[in-house]
Amino acid sequence: MKYARxxxxxxxxxxxxxxxxxxxxxxxxxxxxxxxxxxSKLGESNxxxxxxxxxxxxKENKKDSTQAHISDTIKAGAGLxxxxxxxxxxxxxxxVVKDLLKFGVEFDRxxxxxxxxxxxxxxxxxxxxxxxxxxxGRAIEQALCEQIKKNSNIDVYEKTIAVELxxxxxxxxxxxxxxxxxxxxxxxxSSCIILATGGVGQLYKYTTNPSGATGDGLALAYNAGAVxxxxxxxxxxxxxxxxxxxxxxxxISEAVRGEGAKLVDADGKEFMxxxxxxxxxxxxxxxxxxxxxxxxxxxxxACINKTLLAxxxxxxxxxxAQHGIDISKDFIPVAxxxxxxxxxxxxxxxxxxAVKGLFAIGEAASTGLHGGNRLASNSLLECVVCAYSVAQxxxxxxxxAPKQIxxxxxxxxxxxxxxxxxxxxxxxxxxxxxxxxxxxxxxxRSEKSLLTAKEELExxxxxxxxxxxxxxxGEYEYKNMLETAGLIIDSALLRKESRGxxxxxxxxxxxEECIHSHTSLAPTWEREQFCASIASARNAGEG
Ligand code: FAD
Ligand code: SIN
Numbered sequence: 001m002k003y004a005r006x007x008x009x010x011x012x013x014x015x016x017x018x019x020x021x022x023x024x025x026x027x028x029x030x031x032x033x034x035x036x037x038x039x040s041k042l043g044e045s046n047x048x049x050x051x052x053x054x055x056x057x058x059k060e061n062k063k064d065s066t067q068a069h070i071s072d073t074i075k076a077g078a079g080l081x082x083x084x085x086x087x088x089x090x091x092x093x094x095x096v097v098k099d100l101l102k103f104g105v106e107f108d109r110x111x112x113x114x115x116x117x118x119x120x121x122x123x124x125x126x127x128x129x130x131x132x133x134x135x136x137g138r139a140i141e142q143a144l145c146e147q148i149k150k151n152s153n154i155d156v157y158e159k160t161i162a163v164e165l166x167x168x169x170x171x172x173x174x175x176x177x178x179x180x181x182x183x184x185x186x187x188x189x190s191s192c193i194i195l196a197t198g199g200v201g202q203l204y205k206y207t208t209n210p211s212g213a214t215g216d217g218l219a220l221a222y223n224a225g226a227v228x229x230x231x232x233x234x235x236x237x238x239x240x241x242x243x244x245x246x247x248x249x250x251x252i253s254e255a256v257r258g259e260g261a262k263l264v265d266a267d268g269k270e271f272m273x274x275x276x277x278x279x280x281x282x283x284x285x286x287x288x289x290x291x292x293x294x295x296x297x298x299x300x301x302a303c304i305n306k307t308l309l310a311x312x313x314x315x316x317x318x319x320x321a322q323h324g325i326d327i328s329k330d331f332i333p334v335a336x337x338x339x340x341x342x343x344x345x346x347x348x349x350x351x352x353x354a355v356k357g358l359f360a361i362g363e364a365a366s367t368g369l370h371g372g373n374r375l376a377s378n379s380l381l382e383c384v385v386c387a388y389s390v391a392q393x394x395x396x397x398x399x400x401a402p403k404q405i406x407x408x409x410x411x412x413x414x415x416x417x418x419x420x421x422x423x424x425x426x427x428x429x430x431x432x433x434x435x436x437x438x439x440x441x442x443x444x445r446s447e448k449s450l451l452t453a454k455e456e457l458e459x460x461x462x463x464x465x466x467x468x469x470x471x472x473x474g475e476y477e478y479k480n481m482l483e484t485a486g487l488i489i490d491s492a493l494l495r496k497e498s499r500g501x502x503x504x505x506x507x508x509x510x511x512e513e514c515i516h517s518h519t520s521l522a523p524t525w526e527r528e529q530f531c532a533s534i535a536s537a538r539n540a541g542e543g
Contacts, residue, residue, distance in 0.1 A: 001417035002186040005401035006035040006155075008394070009175060009190045011162045011217065013038035014045030015137070016362025016383035017196030018144035022103065023391035024194075025153050029398040034154050035188065037177060039161040039473060040212050043145040046198050046363065047383070049210060050137025051253040051315070052120055053130035054380035056107070057093040061117060064127045066090040073378060076122045076283050077371025078500030079515035080230065085368040088349050089378075089385045096384045097129065104143040107131050118312075119258035120376035122283045128377045134253055134313045140380070160186075161473050162216065163416070165193065165224040165358065168408035172224060172358035176416055180473045185416045189401045191357050194390060195221060195345065196383075199363040200234070201248070202430075202477075203485055204338035205438035208240050211247045214477040215484030217364040221345045222487065226353040228521045229366040231491035232502045233342035235374055236443050238287040239263075239299055240337035243323055249337045250319050252299055254376045257281060259312060261301040264331065265294055285373045285501045288336045292443045298331035336443060340379060342370040342501065343491065346520060350393035351386055354522075361386040368518075372500020415468040423471045426464055428478040433460055433485060441489055446506040450493050457485055491519045 007030040010017050021036045038044070057069045069090045074081045097107070107129040108116050117126040131139030148154055159180050166174040166187070174189040197217025201209025222228055239257070240249035257263075257280040262270050275290040276282030282290075291297045301309060306328045310317055313327070320327045344366035351359035362383040369382050440453035461482055470476045497511040498504050 001413065002184060003189070004035070004186060005032050005189045007032040007190065007399035007401060008192040008194065009035045009037060009188055010194045010196055011037050011175065012045070012196035012198060012362070012364070013040070013042050014047035014196060014198050014362060014383070015140055015144065015380060016047075016387050017194070018043065018141065018148060019384050020194055020196060020361060020387035020390055021154050022144060022147055022151070023388055024394060025151060027391050027395045030153070031398055032401040035157065036148065036154055037157045037160050037162060039159065039180075039216075041158050042148065042156060043141045044210070044212065045141070046201070046209050046213055047137045047380070048141050049208070049251070050380055051134045051251055052255040052258075053118060053128035053136045053377045054097075054140070054384075055093060055127055055377045056097045056115065056117070056129040056381075057090050057127060058097060058115065059094050061115070061127065063125050066093075068124055069093070069127065072122060072124050073369065073375050074371070076373050076375040078285075078373045079510070080368075080371030080500065080518065082368030085349060089367075089369055089382055092385045092388065093381055096381070096388050099388070100140065100143075100384065103147050105131065105140050106143070108133065118255045119281070120254045121257065121281045121287065122278070122375055128255065128258075130255070132314075133311060134255065134315050137380070161476055162197075162220060163470070163476055164412060164468065165220050166409045166412055167224045167355060168406050170225060171356040173402050173405070173409055176413065178473070178476065187413050189405065191402050192359065192394060192399050193357060194351065194359040194361060195364050196360075196362045196387070197364045199341040200484055200488070201338045201341075203434060203437045203481055203488070204234075204442065205434040206240065206335070206337040207248050208237055208251045208337050208339045209248055214481050215341075216477065216480040217360065218344060218487065219480035219483040221353060221355075221358065221360060221364075222483065222521070224358060225355050226358060226360070227346040228343065228487060229346040229518050230343035230372075231487045231521060232495050232519060233372055233500060234338055234488065235284060235340040235342055235501050236288045236336045237339035238284065238291045238336050239334040240339075241319070241323070242333040242335035251339075252316055252332055252334055253313070254284070256299060256301055256304075256313060256316065259308065260304050261299050262303065263287070263291065264298050264300050266296040266298070268300070268331070283373055284376065285503070288443060288501075289503060291334065292336050297334055299334050300331055301327045302329050340374055342366070342372065342374050343488075349386075349389055351390035359390050361390055372502060421469060423469065425471055426466070426475070428474055429460055429463065430478055430481065433457070433481055437485055437488075441485070441492060444503050444505050445492055446504055447493065448506070450489055453489050454486075457482065457489065487521055491521060494519045
């Protein structure tokens with residue numbers, strides 16, 4: 001076992017982690033240095049694949065205002081968005097966009113050098129900034145990675161997975177990591193650990209998320225004593241390309257509908273008017289259920305000007321062409337896929353969790369912005385505002401790694417350093433888990449389907465009896481997937497109503513009494529006693 005000490009450790013190199021690393025290095029007094037850890041290569045993440053864009057409530061966009069953005073976000077959030085969070089994130093949007101420009105991010109502009117804004121579902125005005133046409137995530141991620149590589153004050157561990165947080169006295173004091181190349185473990189002592197580990201899409205058979213989205217941060221935080229909130233809220237995107245190719249399904253951005261594309265059935269007939277007055281631009285959960293209900297669904301983008309289509313969506317055009325689809329004239333086959341996780345590790349606006357010294361940002365966190373249904377392109381905005389905010393918060397203290405290491409932590413470390421433990425490979429049933437989550441904990445759920453999922457999950461758990469040390473990265477991810485799937489099922493059972501993306505066929509109505517009521521799971525409780533801690537956040541300030 002190797003050992004290291006750092007003032008701050010950031011886990012995850014998506015946009016939240018990269019930007020947090022740069023802002024922390026810029027602003028915080030880091031006596032013992034800063035470490036960024038990623039289980040993949042630097043920048044490989046969900047962030048890289050973000051297409052449509054990032055909300056920018058810019059002062060120079062006279063058609064927009066923070067009030068309008070707050071109102072749209074809260075309306076889409078289905079009664080669960082927290083007003084203070086939405087306001088904070090909206091009001092910081094202009095500042096973070098301008099800060100990203102300083103780091104070399106280039107958003108698309110018109111011939112006069114002004115930002116071009118697109119429209120996405122449930123936004124009342126065009127406010128979505130984009131880059132490289134439909135490659136916003138890649139543009140931001142690449143610019144931030146360049147800065148990280150140039151910055152000698154930021155150490156980076158790639159191909160290194162965080163496997164356990166070290167906690168004693170309700171305080172996080174470090175993390176154990178496993179390098180999949182050298183197969184070595186390392187204990188890193190730190191009094192400030194920031195989880196930026198992203199979402200859970202890989203728990204589902206059909207997803208737009210690449211292979212790393214296995215819910216690791218949620219499982220780590222839960223086992224460390226943090227509170228997880230609204231875990232039943234998985235957002236399914238209505239228009240993933242309905243062609244299987246590898247680990248995930250390619251996304252056909254909502255911005256294509258924002259530019260005028262229509263959803264049609266196999267006979268070419270439009271159908272969204274049957275579901276919502278905003279038709280193709282109705283809130284995402286509504287469009288997803290409509291597409292799920294109609295089954296064989298296509299996107300018709302032929303009504304968009306051909307030159308505009310090629311300029312705005314070069315990647316989508318190219319990807320579809322690889323499958324023999326010319327998007328300027330052919331229908332694009334689309335279907336829903338798991339896309340974004342609205343629940344997560346409960347945090348305040350500085351990213352603090354219930355465990356001292358443990359922070360969470362980005363998709364892994366639940367700040368209360370998205371509520372029951374995230375508004376498109378609010379996620380990248382949340383990533384950068386919260387990364388900015390955690391760095392601001394940390395700036396007040398000089399951060400040092402802990403000096404004294406207590407017994408409780410030593411015993412956790414021993415589980416990994418004991419080389420006499422010889423592990424035999426156990427079968428990892430990721431596909432079975434993904435199938436069961438899609439079938440029973442997907443777009444529509446019921447008590448019956450959720451209990452079936454719980455039973456099946458127990459069977460998979462019995463087949464994978466690892467309590468701590470695993471053999472390789474794949475096993476660690478599977479362990480986290482099993483843990484996170486269980487938490488999603490438990491939360492989905494607790495919410496006996498339909499709201500936003502959580503649609504219960506046995507409770508089809510929204511229960512107005514549950515407005516602003518979050519589900520929360522705390523690890524100190526027995527799993528069976530995960531009773532509804534429907535924490536009433538009916539506080540005027542937050543509502
Ligand atoms: P991620 O970008 O997912 O990064 C997580 C990082 O953590 C990765 O580097 C991963 O390797 C690392 N990691 C995870 N577990 C561990 C571990 N145990 N140890 C070490 N490292 C670990 N949102 C928008 O706002 N606008 C869009 O246009 C948009 N389009 C999207 C399109 C697609 C196809 C997808 C999949 C998502 C899209 N989203 C969009 C959502 C958005 O991209 C994500 O919510 C956001 O990028 C999440 O960023 P993050 O930094 O929190 O996590
Ligand atoms: C998209 O481009 O449709 C994805 C936008 C988002 O998920 O925010």
